[in-house]
Amino acid sequence: xxxxxxxxxKALNTAVAWTVGLLIFFPILWTVLTSFKTEAExxxxxxxxxxxxxxxxxxxxxxxxxxxxxxxxxxxxxxxGSTLLGVLxxxxxxxxxxxxxxxxxxxxxLWMLSTKMLPAVGVLYPIYLLCIQLGVLDNRVALVVILMxxxxxxxxxxxxxxxxxxxxxxxxxxxxDGAGLKEELLYVLTPMAVPxxxxxxxxxxxxxxxxxxxxxxxxxxxxxxxxxxxxxxSSPEGxxxxxxxxxxxxxxxxxxxxxxxxQKQLVRGLTFGAVK
Amino acid sequence: MGRITxxxxxxxFGEVEVIPPLDLTIEDGEFVVFVGPSGCGKSTLLRLIxxxxxxxxxxxxxxxQDATMVPPAKRGLAMVFQxxxxxxxxxxxxxxxxxxxxxxxxxxxxxxxxxxAADVLNLTDYLxxxxxxxxxxxRQRVAIGxxxxxxxxxxxxxxxxxxxxxxLRVGMRLEISELHKRLKTTMIYVTHDQVEAMTMxxxxxxxxxxxxxxxxxxxxxxxxxxxxxxxxxxGSPKMNLVDGPIAASHDAxxxxxxxxxxxxxxxxGDWLGKVGVSEHLGSDTFFHVTCEGISEPLTVRVGGEVDLxxxxxxxxxxxxxxxxxxxxxxxxxx
Numbered sequence: 001x002x003x004x005x006x007x008x009x010k011a012l013n014t015a016v017a018w019t020v021g022l023l024i025f026f027p028i029l030w031t032v033l034t035s036f037k038t039e040a041e042x043x044x045x046x047x048x049x050x051x052x053x054x055x056x057x058x059x060x061x062x063x064x065x066x067x068x069x070x071x072x073x074x075x076x077x078x079x080x081g082s083t084l085l086g087v088l089x090x091x092x093x094x095x096x097x098x099x100x101x102x103x104x105x106x107x108x109x110l111w112m113l114s115t116k117m118l119p120a121v122g123v124l125y126p127i128y129l130l131c132i133q134l135g136v137l138d139n140r141v142a143l144v145v146i147l148m149x150x151x152x153x154x155x156x157x158x159x160x161x162x163x164x165x166x167x168x169x170x171x172x173x174x175x176x177d178g179a180g181l182k183e184e185l186l187y188v189l190t191p192m193a194v195p196x197x198x199x200x201x202x203x204x205x206x207x208x209x210x211x212x213x214x215x216x217x218x219x220x221x222x223x224x225x226x227x228x229x230x231x232x233x234s235s236p237e238g239x240x241x242x243x244x245x246x247x248x249x250x251x252x253x254x255x256x257x258x259x260x261x262x263q264k265q266l267v268r269g270l271t272f273g274a275v276k
Numbered sequence: 277m278g279r280i281t282x283x284x285x286x287x288x289f290g291e292v293e294v295i296p297p298l299d300l301t302i303e304d305g306e307f308v309v310f311v312g313p314s315g316c317g318k319s320t321l322l323r324l325i326x327x328x329x330x331x332x333x334x335x336x337x338x339x340x341q342d343a344t345m346v347p348p349a350k351r352g353l354a355m356v357f358q359x360x361x362x363x364x365x366x367x368x369x370x371x372x373x374x375x376x377x378x379x380x381x382x383x384x385x386x387x388x389x390x391x392x393a394a395d396v397l398n399l400t401d402y403l404x405x406x407x408x409x410x411x412x413x414x415r416q417r418v419a420i421g422x423x424x425x426x427x428x429x430x431x432x433x434x435x436x437x438x439x440x441x442x443x444l445r446v447g448m449r450l451e452i453s454e455l456h457k458r459l460k461t462t463m464i465y466v467t468h469d470q471v472e473a474m475t476m477x478x479x480x481x482x483x484x485x486x487x488x489x490x491x492x493x494x495x496x497x498x499x500x501x502x503x504x505x506x507x508x509x510x511g512s513p514k515m516n517l518v519d520g521p522i523a524a525s526h527d528a529x530x531x532x533x534x535x536x537x538x539x540x541x542x543x544x545g546d547w548l549g550k551v552g553v554s555e556h557l558g559s560d561t562f563f564h565v566t567c568e569g570i571s572e573p574l575t576v577r578v579g580g581e582v583d584l585x586x587x588x589x590x591x592x593x594x595x596x597x598x599x600x601x602x603x604x605x606x607x608x609x610x
Contacts, residue, residue, distance in 0.1 A: 172328050173361035177422065178349045178378035187374075191365045 028252070034245035035059070042241040058246035066229065068250055075225035075254075077140050078215070079208035082147035083201055086155045089148075091197070094159035095189060099168055109160065112153040120150070120213050131218060140223040143215060147208045155204055162196025163189070199266050202258075209255045226251035277339045278430035278462030279304045280325060285334035287320055287486075294320055295486035297334060302430075302464060302479075304339075307456050310466045311473040312483035312509070318466045319434055321483070325464065326432050327351050338429060349378070354423035355432040358439060360415045362407040368394075368418050369403040375426040393421040396455075413444045420455070430462035437472065449475060470510055474498070482506050504606035507532045513562055515600070516574045522547075528601035528609055535562060535577035537598035540584075545591025549574065551584045565592060 005013075033049070034042050041052045062068070097105045127146065128137075136142035166189065174188045190197065212227040219228055230251050233244040259266070280302040287295040295317045302308050310318040323329040325336060327348035336344045343351050354375070362371050370377075372393055376386040394400045397417040407415055416436060423431055433452070437445045453476050456463050467473055473480050474494045482489040482497065482505075490502040494510075501507035507515045515532045523531045539545065540563070549567035559580050564573040576592060584590060601609040 167359060167361070169357045169359050169361040170363065172348075173355065173357060173422075174363075174374075175328065175348045176326060176353065176355040177375035178426075179374075180349060183378060188363060192363075194365075 028256075031245045031248050034242055035249045037242050037245075039240055039242045042245070043239075058242045059250070062233070062243055062246045062250065066232065068229070071224060071226045071229035071251075072254065074140060074219075074223055075209055075227075075251075078143045078147060078223070078225050079205050079211075081140075081144035082151065082208045083155075083204045085144060086148045086152050086204060087159075087197065087201060090152060090155040090159050090200075091185065091190065093156050094163050095185060097156070097160050098163035098166075099171060109157065112156060116153050124217060127214075128217065137218060138220045138223045143218060143223055143225075146214055146218070147211055150211070150214070151204050151207055154207070155200055158200040158203070159193070159196065162193050162200075165196075166192055195265070202262050202266050206255055206259065277304050278302075278428075279339055280430060280462065280464070281335075281337040282325070283335040283337070285321075285324060285336060286332045287317075287324055287329065288332045293332075293486070295324070298486070298488060300481065300488065300491070302462060304462055305460045307453075307463045307465065307476060307478045308481060309473040309477035309479070310464065310481050310483060311468065311470055312489075314468055315485075316483040317486035318468075318483050320486075322355075322432050322434055322464060322466045326353055326355050352429040353432055354426060354428035354430075355434065356416075356419045356423050356436045358435040360407070360419040360439075362415060362418055362422075364407055367404050367406060368399060368410070368421075371407065371418055372399075372403075372421040372425055375422060379426065389425045390421075393425045396424070397421050397451075412440050413448060416440065416448060417451075420452070424455070424459070428461070430464060433463065433465040435467055436465075437467075438469075452476065471512055474510070480510070482509060500608070501532070501600065502608050504530055504532070504602050507600055507602070513575045513577070516572070518570050518572075518574075520569070520571070522569060523601075526599065526601055529604040530602040530606070531594075532600035532602065533574075533594040534598065535575040537595040538574065538576045539593045539595065540576055540578055540582070541591045541593070542589070543591065545593040547574075547592045549590055549592055551586060551588045551590060554584065554586070556580065563590075565590060567592065 035058055036054045036056070037048070037052050038055060038057070041048055097109065131137045131139075131142055134142075170192070171184055171188060174184045179187065209225075210227070212231070215225050215227045216231055219225070224232075230244070230247050233240065233247045282298060282300040284297040284299060285295065286293070286297045298321075310321060312318050320329060324331050327343070327346060331344060334344075335342060338351060338353070363374065366374065369390055372390045373386045376389060381389075390403070391400075394403055397420060399414070399417055399421060402410060402414060402418075407418065410418065416439075419436070436452075437448050440448060449472060452463075452465075456476075465472075465476060477494055479491060480494055480497055481491050484505055490497055490506045492500075497506060497510045501510060501515075504517060508517060511534060513535050515534050516538070517530055517532050519530045523529060547567040547570065549565040549570075552564040552566055552573055554564070555562040557580070561578055561580055561582055563576045563578065563584060565576055566573045574592065603609055
């Protein structure tokens with residue numbers, strides 16, 4: 001039954017939505033604003049909000065002091081690499097769980113998810129030691145593999161959910177039409193699951209991009225991504241809020257822009273199959 | 277060629293045996309219909325022939341070759357699914373060409389065959405559309421098109437018309453029969469609708485709980501049902517089945533009489549009854565008559581001009597030449 005919504009009610013809803021939205025967005029806004037202040041204005045009390053001397057000095061200093069492009073490139077490789085590798089492994093895994101489930105499939109899925117419930121720090125020591133033993137500390141390939149493994153349960157789960165929405169008869173039809181397993185995955189399943197795969201890739205890329213725990217602990221110079229770049233501005237020389245904010249803004253800008261352009265795809269993928 | 281032989285084919289899902297060992301031969305060019313109530317194993321049997329399910333025992337031969345372990349892609353059979361199972365991301369042209377593409381046929385030949393199939397099925401104007409832009413009947417045609425392009429040894433149809441509305445169903449039924457006459461390829465058709473079975477089949481296989489109850493031509497089954505189940509299942513409206521003292525007076529546990537084999541009179545006859553609901557089809561009328569000593573109302577078929585009212589008293593007499601007698605095991609008494 002449709003409910004009548006009065007104009008007043010609509011206005012109230014709008015106001016509430018904007019308030020909540022602003023509340024969530026405020027820290028980011030504050031970071032961006034602070035990045036244009038001088039260090040003195042950044043810690044002024046009471047804080048200045050808009051009326052300060054806008055300056056690009058912080059960005060200059062940050063760029064001068066550290067090579068932003070190298071951190072950015074590391075982030076792209078680590079987030080992109082771990083996502084691609086994860087999807088390559090997860091598509092066949094999710095296919096088998098969705099279309100040829102065994103008695104244990106449900107248990108396996110739950111077990112995979114349970115690994116996400118373990119605090120990361122719980123396995124820091126073994127993984128750190130392993131990296132030392134293998135000589136891959138501060139190594140991009142090692143981070144690609146580790147982040148892939150950490151996000152794999154989520155990728156498999158998401159793809160599994162999308163694949164479940166695809167009628168099995170269509171895959172059977174492909175088999176009757178002479179398609180082998182490879183053709184079935186390549187020409188039928190994957191194209192049909194494109195919205196789901198795209199949003200999985202996007203979400204996972206964002207997760208890997210923002211991953212700080214492992215990147216901070218396992219990198220120092222060569223493989224350090226943007227998360228390490230931000231962290232490098234936080235403590236050693238005391239608290240330089242304006243420069244820290246400039247670094248943060250530079251680190252989150254690429255992913256914010258990517259998210260902005262792909263928001264439609266992301267929402268469509270996340271609600272895929274929710275409504276028949 | 278498309279001769280398919282099932283030799284002691286058996287299927288169980290875990291502990292449950294859905295198809296006990298079963299033998300069946302389908303001759304080349306035959307139109308065979310598997311019919312039975314839902315859950316009788318007819319679709320499973322078709323999927324075993326297709327290779328979409330593995331047999332639990334026995335052997336499937338296609339043209340004399342053992343195909344039991346051959347994957348579906350290599351059996352040379354084409355299948356039309358109830359849900360059409362079209363590829364939603366491909367145009368009609370690509371859908372129909374898909375099996376040819378999988379067979380790595382050259383592009384010119386693919387195009388020629390797709391055109392020919394589209395001609396036969398009136399799809400020429402829709403080749404560049406996606407399945408989502410087609411009506412149910414058109415989608416069904418695309419599914420058939422995809423099956424015929426590769427010239428398979430046999431076609432398998434799994435309840436292909438059940439998603440269509442009644443008028444379209446009759447039309448498609450004729451089209452499929454027409455196609456069979458033209459291609460002369462073996463067709464195996466699964467349905468729960470005995471009218472489809474009667475109108476299309478060369479040979480009907482009646483199944484119940486995985487067992488074959490009877491195999492024969494539609495009229496053979498109609499005239500000489502081997503048991504009570506087939507008698508009751510084939511024919512619309514259903515055969516009247518009467519047991520108790522009336523059956524005993526004919527030396528049988530159950531007698532069966534088709535609605536058109538009962539004579540109606542308002543003066544004299546064997547059974548006195550009261551007219552209940554009547555269904556007027558124009559050409560025919562079906563009366564449901566409750567008779568003394570018979571638990572179920574009897575269905576009687578008379579010409580469209582006969583006019584009886586609710587509650588009228590009538591006499592019914594079964595035609596003794598068309599009386600079917602069954603023993604206490606439900607088997608036909610010769």
